[in-house]
Amino acid sequence: MTEEQVLAEFRAAEALLEGHFILSSGLRSPRYLQCARVLMDPARGARLAEAIAAQLPDDIRESVQAVVSPAMGGVIAGHEMARALGVEAMFLERPDGVFELRRGFRLAPGTRVLMMEDVVTTGLSSREAIAAIGRAGGVTVAAAALVDRSNGSADLGVPFFPLIRLDVPTYAVDALPPELAAIPAIKPGSRAA
Numbered sequence: 001m002t003e004e005q006v007l008a009e010f011r012a013a014e015a016l017l018e019g020h021f022i023l024s025s026g027l028r029s030p031r032y033l034q035c036a037r038v039l040m041d042p043a044r045g046a047r048l049a050e051a052i053a054a055q056l057p058d059d060i061r062e063s064v065q066a067v068v069s070p071a072m073g074g075v076i077a078g079h080e081m082a083r084a085l086g087v088e089a090m091f092l093e094r095p096d097g098v099f100e101l102r103r104g105f106r107l108a109p110g111t112r113v114l115m116m117e118d119v120v121t122t123g124l125s126s127r128e129a130i131a132a133i134g135r136a137g138g139v140t141v142a143a144a145a146l147v148d149r150s151n152g153s154a155d156l157g158v159p160f161f162p163l164i165r166l167d168v169p170t171y172a173v174d175a176l177p178p179e180l181a182a183i184p185a186i187k188p189g190s191r192a193a
Contacts, residue, residue, distance in 0.1 A: 001051040020183035027170040035118035049080035078116040099132035107138040117145040123154030
């Protein structure tokens, strides 16, 4: 898929939003990609995951034994990626603030894992998810995401394959440009109050 085709999928789902958004990292942004909306159509979710799977190098695609994603945002994306790769899907939760496998999910020691996200902004949640996979006995061979909002600057410590890289500005709350400061901020993601 080309960048324009990916953005067309987001626009068709009314998932490319403009305004003043509070990201899960605490940073602020004038654009927000609501992956939950783009993934609510199973056919669209399958197309996007298949497009990511197709761009994975053969050695990585063939070595992945499981897909693990962080809840909440990565659950559907991870499930669709696992379907595209023909492997099992699991997700991590933060019952006490730290990612862990629950619900009977487990990884055999050395299981080769693709960590799948919906959106990567700073990479912090992704790195935390990769650390949790390691604590559970897995080996993260690569990471993937629908969207890399860092435009390639996030270092996840493993090869990273986003479907699209975007350069969407983010700002600290005390460094907002005047046009963004003039708009009420909303928190649209899974951690919204």
